[in-house]
Amino acid sequence: xxxxxxxxxxxxxxxxxxxxxxxxxxxxxxxxxxxxxxxxxxxxxxxxxxxxxxxxxxxxxxxxxxxxxxxxxxxxxxxxxxxxxxxxxxxxxxxxxxxxxxxxxxxxxxxxxxxxxxxxxxxxxxxxxxxxxxxxxxxxxxxxxxxxxxxxxxxxxxxxxxxxxxxxxxxxxxxxxxxxxxxxxxxxxxxxxxxxxxxxxxxxxxxxxxxxxxxxxxxxxxxxxxxxxxxxxxxxxxxxxxxxxxxxxxxxxxxxxxxxxxxxxxxxxxxxxxxxxxxxxxxxxxxxxxxxxxxxxxxxxxxxxxxxxxxxxxxxxxxxxxxxxx
Amino acid sequence: xxxxxxxxxxxxxxxxxxxxxxxxxxxxxxxxxxxxxxxxxxxxxxxxxxxxxxxxxxxxxxxxxxxxxxxxxxxxxxxxxxxxxxxxxxxxxxxxxxxxxxxxxxxxxxxxxxxxxxxxxxxxxxxxxxxxxxxxxxxxxxxxxxxxxxxxxxxxxxxxxxxxxxxxxxxxxxxxxxxxxxxxxxxxxxxxxxxxxxxxxxxxxxxxxxxxxxxxxxxxxxxxxxxxxxxxxxxxxxxxxxxxxxxxxxxxxxxxxxxxxxxxxxxxxxxxxxxxxxxxxxxxxxxxx
Amino acid sequence: xxxxxxxxxxxxxxxxxxxxxxxxxxxxxxxxxxxxxxxxxxxxxxxxxxxxxxxxxxxxxxxxxxxxxxxxxxxxxxxxxxxxxxxxxxxxxxxxxxxxxxxxxxxxxxxxxxxxxxxxxxxxxxxxxxxxxxxxxxxxxxxxxxxxxxxxxxxxxxxxxxxxxxxxxxxxxxxxxxxxxxxxxxxxxxxxxxxxxxxxxxxxxxxxxxxxxxxxxxxxxxxxxxxxxxxxxxxxxxxx
Ligand SMILES: Nc1ncnc2c1ncn2[C@@H]1O[C@H](COP(=O)(O)OP(=O)(O)OP(=O)(O)O)[C@@H](O)[C@H]1O
Ligand SMILES: [Mg+2]
Numbered sequence: 087x088x089x090x091x092x093x094x095x096x097x098x099x100x101x102x103x104x105x106x107x108x109x110x111x112x113x114x115x116x117x118x119x120x121x122x123x124x125x126x127x128x129x130x131x132x133x134x135x136x137x138x139x140x141x142x143x144x145x146x147x148x149x150x151x152x153x154x155x156x157x158x159x160x161x162x163x164x165x166x167x168x169x170x171x172x173x174x175x176x177x178x179x180x181x182x183x184x185x186x187x188x189x190x191x192x193x194x195x196x197x198x199x200x201x202x203x204x205x206x207x208x209x210x211x212x213x214x215x216x217x218x219x220x221x222x223x224x225x226x227x228x229x230x231x232x233x234x235x236x237x238x239x240x241x242x243x244x245x246x247x248x249x250x251x252x253x254x255x256x257x258x259x260x261x262x263x264x265x266x267x268x269x270x271x272x273x274x275x276x277x278x279x280x281x282x283x284x285x286x287x288x289x290x291x292x293x294x295x296x297x298x299x300x301x302x303x304x305x306x307x308x309x310x311x312x313x314x315x316x317x318x319x320x321x322x323x324x325x326x327x328x329x330x331x332x333x334x335x336x337x338x339x340x341x342x343x344x345x346x347x348x349x350x351x352x353x354x355x356x357x358x359x360x361x362x363x364x365x366x367x368x369x370x371x372x373x374x375x376x377x378x379x380x381x382x383x384x385x386x387x388x389x390x391x392x393x394x395x396x397x398x399x400x401x402x403x404x405x406x407x408x409x410x411x412x
Numbered sequence: 413x414x415x416x417x418x419x420x421x422x423x424x425x426x427x428x429x430x431x432x433x434x435x436x437x438x439x440x441x442x443x444x445x446x447x448x449x450x451x452x453x454x455x456x457x458x459x460x461x462x463x464x465x466x467x468x469x470x471x472x473x474x475x476x477x478x479x480x481x482x483x484x485x486x487x488x489x490x491x492x493x494x495x496x497x498x499x500x501x502x503x504x505x506x507x508x509x510x511x512x513x514x515x516x517x518x519x520x521x522x523x524x525x526x527x528x529x530x531x532x533x534x535x536x537x538x539x540x541x542x543x544x545x546x547x548x549x550x551x552x553x554x555x556x557x558x559x560x561x562x563x564x565x566x567x568x569x570x571x572x573x574x575x576x577x578x579x580x581x582x583x584x585x586x587x588x589x590x591x592x593x594x595x596x597x598x599x600x601x602x603x604x605x606x607x608x609x610x611x612x613x614x615x616x617x618x619x620x621x622x623x624x625x626x627x628x629x630x631x632x633x634x635x636x637x638x639x640x641x642x643x644x645x646x647x648x649x650x651x652x653x654x655x656x657x658x659x660x661x662x663x664x665x666x667x668x669x670x671x672x673x674x675x676x677x678x679x680x681x682x683x684x685x686x687x688x689x690x691x692x693x694x695x696x697x698x699x700x701x
Numbered sequence: 702x703x704x705x706x707x708x709x710x711x712x713x714x715x716x717x718x719x720x721x722x723x724x725x726x727x728x729x730x731x732x733x734x735x736x737x738x739x740x741x742x743x744x745x746x747x748x749x750x751x752x753x754x755x756x757x758x759x760x761x762x763x764x765x766x767x768x769x770x771x772x773x774x775x776x777x778x779x780x781x782x783x784x785x786x787x788x789x790x791x792x793x794x795x796x797x798x799x800x801x802x803x804x805x806x807x808x809x810x811x812x813x814x815x816x817x818x819x820x821x822x823x824x825x826x827x828x829x830x831x832x833x834x835x836x837x838x839x840x841x842x843x844x845x846x847x848x849x850x851x852x853x854x855x856x857x858x859x860x861x862x863x864x865x866x867x868x869x870x871x872x873x874x875x876x877x878x879x880x881x882x883x884x885x886x887x888x889x890x891x892x893x894x895x896x897x898x899x900x901x902x903x904x905x906x907x908x909x910x911x912x913x914x915x916x917x918x919x920x921x922x923x924x925x926x927x928x929x930x931x932x933x934x935x936x937x938x939x940x941x
Binding site: 270271275276278279283286287288289292294348 | 815855
C-alpha cells in the first residue's frame, strides 16, 4: 500500500549503483548484446511502470499500450525527419502527444470496465496498426527511417546501446519520482479506491472519470517516452513492430504482472527478469532454429500462465507477502 | 445498387454467418455457464481449422466430415485446459482471469506457429467450385453445407440443454453454482463438459470456415472479435442469441463489403466492435445496495 | 428554519416492480429520522435516489434548497451527503485506516491530516486497534462499523445509515445508539434505515414508514408503533 513502502533502503541503493555502472562496464568488456538487453529492460520497464498506474493502481487492464508506445515512437521520427527537431525535444513531445492521445481516448474508453476495457484496448491497437499501415504521411506499411546525419549529438546517433541506456536511466529516474509522488498523494488513494469499488469511490466524493483520465494521461505520457526511446535507439519505425499486440502491449503487461502489479517497483523488476529471458530465447533458440519462430511468445504465454496460477501477486508481491507473514 | 447483388450478398452473408454463429455459441455457453471470458476462444477455433486441414490433406478425409470430427480432439483439449487452468481461477480476481486465458491464447497461437510454421494454408477441395442454382442467384455448395451444419449443431445443443439430464444440470449450474452443488451436481464435471463443448463447437466452426478462408496461426484473433460482437448482440450468455448474432454479423459484413474499401474493412470492424461494447446494455453498476 | 432535505413525489421502477410510488418527505437540519418498513419496501432504493446512485423516474430531490436530482453521486457527497451500504462494500484490499482516510481526503489533500481525521472516525465507529487490518479480513459487524467510519470521515451534514445495527447484540445496539446520538449532537442530520426496533425506537425523534414503495405513516416513534396500518404491514409480511 502507498506510503508504507520503505524509503531508499540498501536494496534500492544497490540497484541504483548496479544500473549506473553496468552498461558502462559491459560495454567496456565488449558485451554489447547485454548492454542492449539492459536498454530494452529499461525501455520496457519505463512503459510497464506507466502501464501499472492503470493496472495495479486503478484496476484497468490495458492490452493496448502499444498505441501510446507507437505514437510516441512516430512522434520522434516524424519530428526529426520532417521538421529537423532534435530527439532530445522529440522525446518530451513523444510523451506529450501520447498523453494528449490518452486524454482524447478517455471519454469513450474509460466508460468501459473489466474485460470490456481490455478487449477495447486490444481492438484499439489493431485500429492504429492498420491505420498507420495505410497512412502515407507516416510511411505506410514500410514505415519511416530516421535521418542519417553528421550532427550526432543533435540527432542522438551513437554506436551501441550504452549511451541510450543512460538516457533511459535518466527518463526512468524522472518517472520514478513523478509516479512515487502521485501514488502517495490523494490521487494515489483515489485511484486505488476506484480499483476496489467505483461506486463507493463516487459516494466518497471522487469524480471517478476525472481521476481515471488523469491515470490514463500520465500512463500514456511515460509510455510514449518509452516509445520515443525505441526510435532513438533503433532509428526505424514501422506499424507492425510498434503497434504490436504481442511484442509491445503484451510484453509491457507481462513484465508488470511478473514483477507484481500491487507493488510500486514490481513492473520494473519484472521487466529486468522477463526481457532478458525473452531476449535470450529469441536470440539463441529462435535464431538458431528459425522454423520454430514463435517459440519465444509461447514461452511468454507459459510464464504468464504459471504466474497467474501460482503467484498472481507477482514476484515482488510474493516476497512482500512472505516478509509480512514472518 | 443492383438489387440482385444485394440479395446475393445478404444470402452469402447469412450462410457464412452460420460458421460465425458456431464460434459465438461456444463463447456464449462458456460465458453464460462459467462466467469466464475465454480470450483464447478464437484460437480453439483456429485449432479446429488446422485439424480439419490436416485430416483432409494427410488422411484424404472429406473436409466437412473432418470439421465435424475436429470436435472430439478440441473437446478433449478443452477439458484439459478447464481442469488445468480455468477451474483454478474461477474465484480469482478478474485481472487474473484475463491474464490466464490470454496466456492460453499465447500458448496455442504461438505454439502452433512454432510447431507448424507461420504459414498460411489453404484448403482446396472438390467442394470449392460446386454451385447450387436457386433461381434468382447461385450459391456455392460449401456455404450451404456450413449453414445447414450450423443449424444441426444448434438443434443438437438445444436438445442437449433442454432434454437431457446433463443439460438440466448445466443450466442449473449456470443459474447458481452453489445451489447446484448443494443439489448434488458435480460442478467441476459440468464445467469440464461445458468448456469442452464450447471450444469443440468453435472448432467445428473453424473447420467449416477453412473451406473458404485461409488458415494461419493468428486467424483466431479476428474471429474471436466477431464472436464477442455476436455474444453482445445476442445478450450475454445466451446460446441462441449468439447464434442469431453470428448470422447478423455474417450479413452485415457481407453487405458492408459492397460499400467499404477492402483495405479499411478490418479497421471498420474494430471500430464497430468498440462502439458496440460502448453501448452494450449492461447498465453501469447493477444493483446499488 | 429551512429543510435540509426534501424528497418530492419520487417514483422509481425496475421493470415491472415499482420500488417507489410517489414518496415525499422532508428532513430538518439536525433531525434524527428513522425509516422503517418491511423487506422490499423501497428503503434502500430511496437512499440510492438521495445519494444519486439511481435517477428517479419522476420527482425531485432537493438539498439545502437546491434541486440536486440530476447531480452525480460524487457531487452530492461533496455537498455533504454521506451513506453506508446495507450490503457492505469495503475497499477490500486496502487497510481499515486507508479505507477511512479516503473519506477524509474529500475535504483536504494532505495525507497526514486526513489520517488524523481517519483515526478519530475509526475510534468513534468502534474499530480502534483494527487500523492496519485489510478490510476484507474484517467480520461482518466490523465491516458495518467500517461503513460508518468511512462515511463519518467525509464530515457530512446528512448521514444515511442503511441497517448498520443488523447482527449486533442488544448491548452493542445500545452502544451504537449512544454513538449515533453523539454524532447527531455535533449537528449532523441522520436518517436511519433499520429493522432492529430497539435501535430506531431509542434513536429516532421521528419515524417514517414505507410499505410497497409508499409512505404509509409518519410521526412520533410511539405513535407510529401503535399505528394500525404499520402493525398490519409488518404482520402481513411476517416481519416483526
Ligand atoms: N437494481 C434493482 N433492480 C431490480 N429491482 C430492484 C433493484 N433494486 C431494488 N429492486 C426492487 O425494488 C424493491 C425495493 O427494494 P429495496 O432494496 O429498496 O427494499 P428495502 O426496503 O431496502 O428492503 P430490505 O429491508 O430487504 O433491505 C424490491 O422489490 C427489490 O427487489
Ligand atoms: Mg434495504
